[in-house]
Amino acid sequence: MTHVFHRHCHTQLPTVAWGSGVYLIDSEGKQYLDACGGAAVSNLGHSHQRVKEAISHQLARVPYAHSGFFTSESSETLAKRLTELAPSDLNHAYFVSGGSEAVEAALKLARQYFVEIDMPQKCQFIARRQSYHGNTLGALSVGGNTWRREPFKPILSTSHHIAPCYAYREQLHFESEQAYSRRAADELEQKILELGAENVMAFIAEPVVGATAGAVPATDGYFKRIREICNRYDVLLILDEVMCGVGRTGTFFAFEQEGIEPDIIAVAKGLGAGYQPIGATLVHDKIYAAIANGSGFFQHGHTFMCHPMACAAALATIDTIIEDNLLAVVRSRGSQLMEKLHQALGSLPYVGDIRGRGLFIGIELVADKQSKSPLPAASKAHKAIQSTAMANGLMCYPMSGTIDGHLGHHILLAPPFIIEEHQLDELVAKLEKSLLTASTHWM
Numbered sequence: 001m002t003h004v005f006h007r008h009c010h011t012q013l014p015t016v017a018w019g020s021g022v023y024l025i026d027s028e029g030k031q032y033l034d035a036c037g038g039a040a041v042s043n044l045g046h047s048h049q050r051v052k053e054a055i056s057h058q059l060a061r062v063p064y065a066h067s068g069f070f071t072s073e074s075s076e077t078l079a080k081r082l083t084e085l086a087p088s089d090l091n092h093a094y095f096v097s098g099g100s101e102a103v104e105a106a107l108k109l110a111r112q113y114f115v116e117i118d119m120p121q122k123c124q125f126i127a128r129r130q131s132y133h134g135n136t137l138g139a140l141s142v143g144g145n146t147w148r149r150e151p152f153k154p155i156l157s158t159s160h161h162i163a164p165c166y167a168y169r170e171q172l173h174f175e176s177e178q179a180y181s182r183r184a185a186d187e188l189e190q191k192i193l194e195l196g197a198e199n200v201m202a203f204i205a206e207p208v209v210g211a212t213a214g215a216v217p218a219t220d221g222y223f224k225r226i227r228e229i230c231n232r233y234d235v236l237l238i239l240d241e242v243m244c245g246v247g248r249t250g251t252f253f254a255f256e257q258e259g260i261e262p263d264i265i266a267v268a269k270g271l272g273a274g275y276q277p278i279g280a281t282l283v284h285d286k287i288y289a290a291i292a293n294g295s296g297f298f299q300h301g302h303t304f305m306c307h308p309m310a311c312a313a314a315l316a317t318i319d320t321i322i323e324d325n326l327l328a329v330v331r332s333r334g335s336q337l338m339e340k341l342h343q344a345l346g347s348l349p350y351v352g353d354i355r356g357r358g359l360f361i362g363i364e365l366v367a368d369k370q371s372k373s374p375l376p377a378a379s380k381a382h383k384a385i386q387s388t389a390m391a392n393g394l395m396c397y398p399m400s401g402t403i404d405g406h407l408g409h410h411i412l413l414a415p416p417f418i419i420e421e422h423q424l425d426e427l428v429a430k431l432e433k434s435l436l437t438a439s440t441h442w443m
Contacts (some may be wrong), residue, residue, distance in 0.1 A: 009436065014390075019046025022416050022423055024395070032390065033415075035427045036397040038313045040210065040414035044268040044320060045322070049420075051275045054316035058309045061296035061300030065368045067306040074311035081318055082280060085252050087261040094281040094298070095306045099268035100134030102279035103204075106264045107138045108300045110202040113236070113287045116294035122201040125159040126191050126235075130405070131165065132212040133204060133240050142204050145212045146405030153239050160195060162187040164209060165218045168353045168364065169372070169403060178217050185225035189233075196235040202264075207254035210243035213402055214362030214410030215355055217249075223258035236263040236287075242279065243360075246270035247321050248414060250331040263287065276313035326417045334358040336421060337413070340428045350375065350439060359417060364402060365409040374407045379442035380408045388438040394430040 006013065022045050024032045034042060044051060058074055065072060079093040094109075096102050107125065114122040127133065131144040140149055141156040144164070149156065163170060163184060171180040192200050203226065209216040228235045239262040244254040246267055251257055253265065264287065268279030291298055304310075321327065331431035338354065338361060345351045345363065352366035365381060367373045375381050382398035389396050402408030415427065 009429065021047070022419050025044070030393065032393050032395050033423065033427055034395045035083075035413050035415045035431070036395055037270070037414045037416060038274060038395075039269065039397065040248060040412075041269045041274040043247065043326075043417045043420045044273040044317060045416035046274075048273065048275070048320070050320055051273060051313055054062045054312045055275060055309055058312035061308075063309050064304075064307060066303070067301075068213055072306065072308040072384055073310045074309065074315060075306040078311045078315045078318075081099065081315060082267075082282060085318075085322075086265070086282055089285050090265065090282045091285050092283040094283065094349045095311060096268075096279045097277045097304050097307070097310070098279045099240075099266065100136040101302060102242060102266035102268050102278075102281045103134045103139040103142075103240055103283040104136045105239075105300060106204070106240075106266050107142065107202070108284060109264060109281065109287060109298065110236050110238065112299060113269070113290050114201050117397070118288040119198075121198055122234075124195050124200045125196075126188060126200060126203045127159055127161055128160045128164045128205055128209075129404075130164045130213045131204075131209060131240075132163075132208055132215075133206075142436045143212075146399075147401050160191055162191050164213065164216065165222045166209075166213065168214050168216075168355065171219070178221050181219045181222040182225055184219070185222050185229065188226060189229045192229070192233050192235060197235070200233065200235050201239050202232055202236040204238040204240060206240045206242075206244060207258060208244040208249055208360060209358055210360075211397065211399055211412060214364055214399065214412050215357070215360050216362065217355065217357050218258065223255070223260050227260040229314050238262065238264045240266050242266055242268045243414075244357075246318075247327050247330055247417065248358055249356075249359045250327060250334060251320070252327060254357070271317065272310060272313045273317040275317070276307070276310035278310040278314050279308070280314075321417070321429065330358040330417050332414075332418060333417075333421070333424065334361070337415075337424050337427070339359060340424055341431075344428045344432045345435065348435065348439075350443070351435075356413075358417055359413075359419075361413045363411045363413070365411070374403055375409050377406055379409075381442050382411075384438040384441040385434060386412060389431065389434040392430045392434050392436060392437075394427065396431060396434075 127142040129144040133143040272278040278384040353364040385398040397412035
């Protein structure tokens, strides 16, 4: 009997014993290729020497000091490093323990900004359906993952949702990419006008939608139009890069590929590569200045914010990504993986779409390729795929509810940046084998 309150009360999980590179090994000696980074976390793989040494060095000096009494060298250096990589106006970093906390801080910063500049009537958030922004109540309130929201709806604060930018499902057959981008983005303007621009404080979105919809990138021009609309109505643009950031899509920040700059960014997961729990909220100068020149105090905080060991791990992670030229590796390996997936899986009758950027790839499953009709929700295809893949020594991230929270299935892939080409071949071969076996449950 376990005394751990696991995610599911009735699952029997293997016990992880150790890790090396792109593999995890359980207590029985079975090896698993980590094709999803856990949840797009382990971007440097397992047992990376540089990161472990950074943690050990910080531990030998001081493991923890409360941020109300001290700053630390590791947090100061990490903030400098992150803001140097960000656009010139994003000069302030607020460190927390994970993605939900980073989004929660972003939401509170948006609210306090408008309070500080005497616009307290701005109190409404707009987000997108089929988004996911975290599990704390504030983050869950703005998220568009209906399955996660449903039990807690009575205690969630009010937020508003527009359509996702989801070309595979929502671009019309006669519509150009630019026309679709404009139509999808213009829903934001319509919603702002419906609510009253004087009431809307921020729009939050993932540049590449992660677990809820399966690595869905925006179409060309979408975020440029979103930025224009936010500017026109004095609405802050918050980008949630908790899953898609820190190099996952081939640039350090995913938004770099959109040609825009946000007002607030939330990052986490790969920021510490899984070696320590850490997230960060990066903030535009105008927001910091409003608070610094106003009350002088951000009315928020956590016990473990700016944790010295977590910051040391994140700093080593970033330095490794930049100095080892891993952004170029992500782009190269991502292209290779995409090609191998298309070759191996593209002809399967239930593989509808293979999409993504860098080493952040989604595979959407369908019942019929022509109509794009989804597999029946009752098929529980995601569960069959996960259990079969684990039996075959492969960790991947299947999910259901891709289309509307109920219908649709996809598989998310987010392997470590250090993966070699022969390991990509192993990944694809094991995934193909797992799909062929699992598909007998729904074919």
